[in-house]
Amino acid sequence: MDFEPRIIGIACNWCTYTGADLAGTTRLKYPQNVRTVRVMCSSRINPSFVIRAFQLGADGVLVGGCHPGDCHYGTGNLYARRKLAITKKLLEFAGMEPGRFRVEWISASEGNKYAEVVESFTNDLKALGPQTRFRIGKERGGGQ
């Protein structure tokens, strides 16, 4: 069986989560590899969430927020942008392959973009294979 990567998505309520809903209401089709956690703002994302997702065995982590400047809370995603850029560097410094952590700005009207991002990220991760560097404990869980 082909390797099916498992992606943890963390999406802000106002833009990316709503954009993902729009992809659904317009019946776009994309791979089912992403499981999304909803937070109110991308600025809520603690870098430890990302690291934890990898420890839990995620093959990729996708963070989605409003476009910089369009944050529902004004400036939240500007902080998120800086923090997540450092997180990315930290992950790579600690040995994570580049390309497993992706941050995308997807607005509530960009259902198309959401579907495209999930599709391309899934394909990238398929090429990278299973993530083992950060995973703690048991083998990949069942289900897939």
Added chain:
Amino acid sequence: MSRIGVFVCHCGLNIAKTVRVSELAEFAGTLPDVVVAADYKFMCSTPGQEMIQNDIRKHNLDRVIVAACSPLMHEKTFRKVIENAGLNQYLLSIVNVREQDAWVTENEDEATAKAKALINGAVYRARLLQPLTARFIDVNPDVMVVGGGIAGIQAALELAETGKKVYLVERNSTIGGHMAQFDKTFPTLDCSACILTPKMDAVLQNPRIDLMTSCEVEEVKGFVGNFDVKIRQKARYVDHDKCNACLACTEKCPGKGVSEWDEGLVKRKAIYIPFPQAVPQKPVIDRDACVYFKTGKCRLCEKVCPQGAIAFGQQDTFREIKVGAVILATGYDLMDTKPLLQYGYGRLPGVYHALEVERLFNAAGPTGGKVVMRDGKEPQSIAILHCIGSRDKNHYEYCSRVCCMYSLKFAHLLKEKTHGDVYQLYIDMRAPGKAYEEFYNRLVEEDVKFIRGKAARVTDQSDNPDFAGKLIVEVDDTLTGSFIRIPVDMVVLSPAMKPRADAKEMARLFNLSTDKYGFFMERHPKLAPLSTMTEGLFIAGACQGPKDIPDSVAQGTGAAAEALTIVVKDRMELEAATAVVNPSACCGCQNCVRVCPYGAPVFKTDKQVSEINEALCKGCGLCAASCPASAIYTRHFTNDQVMAEMEGLMQF
């Protein structure tokens, strides 16, 4: 130990078609702490809701998970459901198995597997959920309406009628909007001014409406129930408190400016009222056209003003108002057709756009209602070109909805006024309104020539001597399959209705989402068409998408009712999911104080720790993620809850 109930909705076949719902419920029943799991056709219906409530009582549930549509759709519904059964409303988790699962794949196995993982994640999170107490805030009873077109006027009048105070903010020097430019309105052909100007006057006379013309919203702070709005009063250079509207100034003024109201077809004075029925009836000075402002000499208006109202030294001023709700009715722009070189607008003098033609028809227009072209001649043949920029993937993919109908109206009026030949070049004739199709049938009887095809080009070049001096419209007639060239004197373009040029800035100012074109996005396309994602902020009219007058008026009234649901209350409930500081862990670094956009965290110097003012907190969680000591947690989105959910998601 939690006692969790999982309820799986079929949503008719929306979910059940792709997700094996009974298998899902069975699976959920096997998860630790889940004491009951069931599926039902429509969980949001009365029987579905009762099923949840009965199970809460019967199984003594302390957590509820509903696997259904997006939480953005029905989280509030199900919160009420469990609250009415005695559970705290925050002990609910919604699993989105519709928008983000069943609707985005056709593969049953994949969809069901994903749904299982999502439910497991929700179970993990549900165990850690905490009951929260709602907060209440006082509500300011006033409303601000932005935009004084027909939608905004309607909203303001309706609200004032209920006894509420309304601030009506309009950037131009008069209210009326696009509708004030029209001559007749379809399909009834009643005169636009006759139905609009009484409403404009009613706004002026209403003591509860504070009409703020030449004003723009500068800054918006606060939130539902308590918006603080800063408004810029642009300098008019005329003191409207002193002015008695005698308009002696406008007669003497030597300055010439472009008449926006007449779509630039004629000049107007530098000190002017936009049109004779403008509200308020008081002039303003166009700085760019004023001789005094340009040369330092003139001041004729000042000399003739009996009231001493001219105020060349006037500056922009600011005013701050507080309102409980806001209605945006900022309207649309007409697409600029100049870049569409194939139609020759701006190059060929015989080519007009729709609003210019409205002005040519209008008795108060530049030609006194006579249809004469720029060369002074009356056209003997006219072609009306539909869908210029609309229904065009290169420009605006959507249908602008009003153009077929006003093009039919133009055809009727052109026939009446010129007795010339009128051609309609259309892709499809769209007449989906009350008495609209009948109007189309009437026009068919009136000997208007209908050609089904989108015009490809307008040119004044031809080898055919019969076409000399004519504009030639080229079109593929899709009914006969032939390419034809029609010589006419006048061409009327029906361009797309598009978002205001500054719609994006407006959206940022008010924290709104826009669709891919720039129209303001409604909360839900069917069930909440006037609400936005920002609570207390409503939209009406063409700022949301192309609309005709009846729809804009209906939305104005609707938005007034929506705003009233907020300002009618003295107090309202707020989300309880706020941030809290654990004082024993706080290191006093004040990162939270620096990052919070709302000033909610306050540093207490006596205790050397931060505290969060819950009345100001919006629950975004920025401070929690910025706290180096992890001393701040965001209720309902705690670190533990998020990480537990991820753990659950990764197990399947």
